Amino acid sequence: MPTRLPSTKALYAFVVTAEELNFTSAANRLNLTQGAVSRQISSLEQQLDVALFHRHARGLSLTSKGAEFLPLVEHTLNHLQRSIEHIAHDKRKIKLKVPSCITSWLLPKLMNFQQQNPEIDVELTSTIKHSVNFASEPFDAAIGYGDLDTFTQQDQQLHYHLLFEEILTPVCAPTLLGEHLSLQVNLLKQQTWLHATPEKSDWKLWLNAWAAEQKQPEWTALEGKKNQHFATLDLSVNAAMQGFGIAIGDTMLAQADIELGRLIAPCQLNVRSGKGYYFIRPKSQINNNIECLMDELLK
Structure with a gap:
């Protein structure tokens, strides 16, 4: 021994x-x-x-x-x-880890939080990873992404609070489709499809739902004129915003860009992916500042 x-x-x-x-x-x-x-x-x-x-x-x-x-x-x-x-940590600082794809949704909320709580400093670290290990990483809290049914069962030492469920729909630049106001099959096939995953899982999920709604099972095998792959959701959506093609975006994350006219959602069909974004903190972390931040993000 x-x-x-x-x-x-x-x-x-x-x-x-x-x-x-x-x-x-x-x-x-x-x-x-x-x-x-x-x-x-x-x-x-x-x-x-x-x-x-x-x-x-x-x-x-x-x-x-x-x-x-x-x-x-x-x-x-x-x-x-x-x-x-x-014993030693500055209680006025919160070290927060988040996936890069969520920053457009998060930053306005952080600005509002800091305006209301100027004495609290939020140190933000973004990453392409959707998970956190508090044992090996120096964070007080994190935003993670995972399956609604199983994500919260991964670690019993952590508290998970659902921020929002992922709902997917095609998004593109307002000028991409020209005079067309809605997405039709022939128009869709002519476009470059932008993918956030190598497996094209978001597009497959949405196409399956679209085919079922239109009662056209063959539409599940549709392919774009070209396919472009990216490492993260925000990169694919940013490419769509620049007019490079159509991406499958999250309706919550794309909302601000749609309201500002930088993106459009040319199809009314939205699909739940079965996943969501969670605010995560250790159960052992007793910090009123973190509770206050969580409440702001949950609004």
Whole structure:
């Protein structure tokens, strides 16, 4: 049995490596060399006298002991982080992590919050990721994205508050369709389709609903004249705003641009994706400022 506790640096390296399942990717996040991370993990395994990872030619996988150890380490690091913040953290600052696609909806609400609470500083970090790990990331709260039925069951140590459900519809620049005011099949097929995912899942979901509404099952196999892929929803919608094609956008996130005339929604059909955006915070985080921010976002 180990008589010396592992260092927090080694435990943090373990958590990040378990998330990435690749030494090189973990090294990039930790700002270390691949060899340094590998040595940290090997040293931790030797200290514990337990193999935490299976090494494969193309990456890593957790052993059964590693999988058992991971949530315990995450809980311990999270508890330690909250304890430090309880003593030393500036209670007037909220570190908030959000997916980049939500910033157009979020910024007006943050401006309103800061006008009403000038003594509270919200430090905003945007990312293309839709999740957060409070054990390995220095955030007080986050906005995450996931399935309505299962997302809130991922971590029992967290509070989840639904901000809004994702509802999808085609969006494009007002000039793209010329004199046409609504979206017809022939017109749709002539356009470049802008995709936020490699699987084209948003377009497939909307086409299935459109085909069912019009009782035209063959429409589910429609393809655009060209297809352009982007890494995030906001990039695809911004491209649509510039007139490069038609994107499938979220009605809530696109609302401001539609009201300002930068986008139009040329079809009345909206489709629920079964997913939504959530305000997330640790249950151990007792902070009235975070509660106040959450209330503003829920308005």
